[in-house]
Amino acid sequence: xxxxxxxTQSGLEREAKQRGKQINVGRNExxxxxxxxxxxxxxxxxxxxxxxxxxxxxxxxxGGMFLYRGKTGHCDVFEAMGVDTAGTEDKxxxxxxxxxxxxxxxxxxxxxxxFENIPRFMRHLEAVRTTGGRTSHWKARGPAGVSVEWDxxxxxxxxxxxxxxxxxxxxxxxxxxxxxxxxAPGGRGTEVKVHLTYRPPGGTAGKLAAKVAHGINAQVxxxxxxxxxxxxxxxxxxxxxxxxxxxxx
Amino acid sequence: xxxxxxHGKHHVQVDTVPDPQILNPRDAIVKVTLSGICGSDLHLYxxxxxxxxxxxxxxxxxxxxxxxxxxxxxxxxxxxxxxxPFPIACGDCWYCQEGLWALCDNSNxxxxxxxKLYGDxxxxxxxxxxxxxxxxxxxxxxxxxxxxDTGLEKVPPExxxxxxxxxxxxxxxxxxxxxxxxxxxxxxxAVWGCGPVGLLAMKCAWQLGAGKVFAxxxxxxxxxxxxxxxxxxPLNYEEVDITEALHDMTGGRGPDSCIDxxxxxxxxxxxxxxxxxxxxxxxxxxDRPIALRQLIKACRKGGTVSIxxxxxxxxxxxxxxxxxxKGLTIRAGxxxxxxxxxxxxxxxETGAIDSSFLITHRLSLNDAPMGYELFDRKQDxxxxxxxxxxxxxxxxx
Numbered sequence: 001x002x003x004x005x006x007x008t009q010s011g012l013e014r015e016a017k018q019r020g021k022q023i024n025v026g027r028n029e030x031x032x033x034x035x036x037x038x039x040x041x042x043x044x045x046x047x048x049x050x051x052x053x054x055x056x057x058x059x060x061x062x063g064g065m066f067l068y069r070g071k072t073g074h075c076d077v078f079e080a081m082g083v084d085t086a087g088t089e090d091k092x093x094x095x096x097x098x099x100x101x102x103x104x105x106x107x108x109x110x111x112x113x114x115f116e117n118i119p120r121f122m123r124h125l126e127a128v129r130t131t132g133g134r135t136s137h138w139k140a141r142g143p144a145g146v147s148v149e150w151d152x153x154x155x156x157x158x159x160x161x162x163x164x165x166x167x168x169x170x171x172x173x174x175x176x177x178x179x180x181x182x183x184a185p186g187g188r189g190t191e192v193k194v195h196l197t198y199r200p201p202g203g204t205a206g207k208l209a210a211k212v213a214h215g216i217n218a219q220v221x222x223x224x225x226x227x228x229x230x231x232x233x234x235x236x237x238x239x240x241x242x243x244x245x246x247x248x249x
Numbered sequence: 250x251x252x253x254x255x256h257g258k259h260h261v262q263v264d265t266v267p268d269p270q271i272l273n274p275r276d277a278i279v280k281v282t283l284s285g286i287c288g289s290d291l292h293l294y295x296x297x298x299x300x301x302x303x304x305x306x307x308x309x310x311x312x313x314x315x316x317x318x319x320x321x322x323x324x325x326x327x328x329x330x331x332x333x334p335f336p337i338a339c340g341d342c343w344y345c346q347e348g349l350w351a352l353c354d355n356s357n358x359x360x361x362x363x364x365k366l367y368g369d370x371x372x373x374x375x376x377x378x379x380x381x382x383x384x385x386x387x388x389x390x391x392x393x394x395x396x397x398d399t400g401l402e403k404v405p406p407e408x409x410x411x412x413x414x415x416x417x418x419x420x421x422x423x424x425x426x427x428x429x430x431x432x433x434x435x436x437x438x439a440v441w442g443c444g445p446v447g448l449l450a451m452k453c454a455w456q457l458g459a460g461k462v463f464a465x466x467x468x469x470x471x472x473x474x475x476x477x478x479x480x481x482x483p484l485n486y487e488e489v490d491i492t493e494a495l496h497d498m499t500g501g502r503g504p505d506s507c508i509d510x511x512x513x514x515x516x517x518x519x520x521x522x523x524x525x526x527x528x529x530x531x532x533x534x535x536d537r538p539i540a541l542r543q544l545i546k547a548c549r550k551g552g553t554v555s556i557x558x559x560x561x562x563x564x565x566x567x568x569x570x571x572x573x574x575k576g577l578t579i580r581a582g583x584x585x586x587x588x589x590x591x592x593x594x595x596x597x598e599t600g601a602i603d604s605s606f607l608i609t610h611r612l613s614l615n616d617a618p619m620g621y622e623l624f625d626r627k628q629d630x631x632x633x634x635x636x637x638x639x640x641x642x643x644x645x646x
Contacts, residue, residue: 100343102341102342102343102346188343189343219361222361223361226360226361229342229354229355230339230355233339233341233342233354233355234275234339234340234341234342234355234396235274235275235321236273236274236275237273237358238339238355238356238357238358238373238382238395239272239273239358240358240359240373240382240383240384240385241272242267242269242385
């Protein structure tokens with residue numbers, strides 16, 4: 001991970017880096033952290049001066065933590081939550097996800113093997129059309145109605161165990177994927193492991209493709225896999241959407 | 250329709266919002282006839298639970314009549330009177346099939362948030378923040394109920410709404426809390442918190458074979474309810490040192506099991522309480538575990554600490570040394586309501602358990618904001634408020 005560009009590297013920041021603590025707080029947040037932290041620390045001091053020992057100490061501690069976070073670009077709380085707000089330019093994406101589905105490996109394999117099912121759980125895909133025994137045509141959507149398309153072919157196909165595929169020719173977003181289905185212990189169904197690689201978009205279509213690629217990240221893929229599980233186990237995808245319509249009175 | 254909506258800390262109001270609609274084949278729409286305000290709703294009211302958004306509809310303790318069903322629903326039809334369990338659960342995942350309904354893998358569309366915080370997700374819950382799925386709640390005229398073909402319980406016509414409403418949450422919660430204690434015949438059980446869950450846990454402890462039950466609180470009227478309705482020995486923590494008192498009253502052993510029916514907003518006395526309040530206010534600590542620390546200290550060696558009270562995040566100064574040294578068992582978690590509906594419905598039918606004594610206030614939906622204020626401040630002897638979305642307030646205790 002790169003240091004936030006343009007930020008002056010302070011002694012504390014260097015020290016934090018040396019200790020292996022990575023910068024995971026974005027630049028704006030670091031500034032806000034430092035201002036907020038300083039304010040808290042000062043309030044704490046004021047309280048201490050007013051003999052409010054306990055609240056004063058607590059405020060000082062809080063202020064100190066935010067100051068540290070702003071100065072070093074590292075936040076332990078963020079680290080604990082696995083949140084990275086430093087931001088990355090699109091350098092492509094490799095993501096691997098594992099989850100357990102309460103269905104047999106054969107059932108999950110069959111659902112996936114019909115590639116036309118994939119857009120039901122992968123939200124960045126608009127449609128996948130089977131075009132031959134091993135070939136298919138994929139259409140991905142991005143913001144504001146932007147979309148890119150490519151052809152793909154199956155490389156490996158072991159029924160009930162494993163499927164891998166890759167995009168063909170000069171796809172706008174060159175990509176490849178593998179999905180494995182393993183029987184989970186204790187009658188818990190199937191452990192599904194998916195491995196996807198999206199290479200950086202290039203060429204003349206690069207800008208358009210980059211917009212689409214920007215919407216694909218590890219979080220999105222994780223939620224896609226959850227939807228696969230929901231469809232396989234419950235027959236529908238969970239939603240709390242609130243779209244009122246008719247009245248029941 | 251009208252619904253009780255969250256608008257920020259200490260600010261709920263009745264808004265007119267669109268009626269819900271069927272979104273999935275396994276959905277149903279329920280017209281709410283009775284809806285409780287839960288003690289855990291006060292955590293939302295007090296702004297202690299993150300990811301609430303302005304306009305979110307509150308309420309997870311509700312029952313009503315089915316008015317519409319999705320295309321996949323065959324077990325219910327229009328006009329059925331039903332109990333709706335507060336955890337939304339699919340019935341198909343491994344957890345549901347093991348009876349761990351509140352840990353359903355599939356019902357929380359925001360599961361990634363809880364995974365980041367806790368390592369894994371729990372079931373979605375009606376009206377209980379976006380961490381728990383962002384579902385619209387049941388303090389409203391109508392509610393969309395997902396997975397309506399599993400877990401909903403039809404109500405026999407001879408039982409009134411008030412007799413069965415608490416099957417949605419607090420009665421099974423009290424029962425699970427007592428069941429988690431693995432009570433042996435004659436055991437002593439101490440319950441911290443004489444709110445509705447605590448009181449029902451006491452009743453269930455007797456049902457499961459307890460020989461003595463202690464009730465701990467600071468409100469005299471609640472302690473009196475514990476004594477009168479739940480045959481418990483009341484202890485006021487503002488008057489006695491609880492650990493010492495329990496020690497002395499159990500021959501120096503301590504209670505065999507202790508139930509924390511208080512949770513993350515425990516009140517306390519002295520420096521310890523001030524410490525936690527400050528840390529919680531500054532968000533350096535999410536929860537104030539004052540009751541929990543007492544439970545751990547008071548519990549007998551090898552005993553069980555059962556936690557139905559809600560905790561949301563990190564606590565400070567957890568006496569892990571005592572947990573270890575005394576070999577305590579800790580059991581916690583949301584209630585697997587669906588698992589308990591049938592057996593508890595039977596206990597209600599035979600009259601073995603009646604939880605309707607808890608109701609102190611019956612209000613219309615419009616009076617809900619006043620209800621929240623009363624309940625939060627424990628004014629007017631308020632123990633349990635039920636809302637009648639189709640009716641009017643009644644000032645009878």
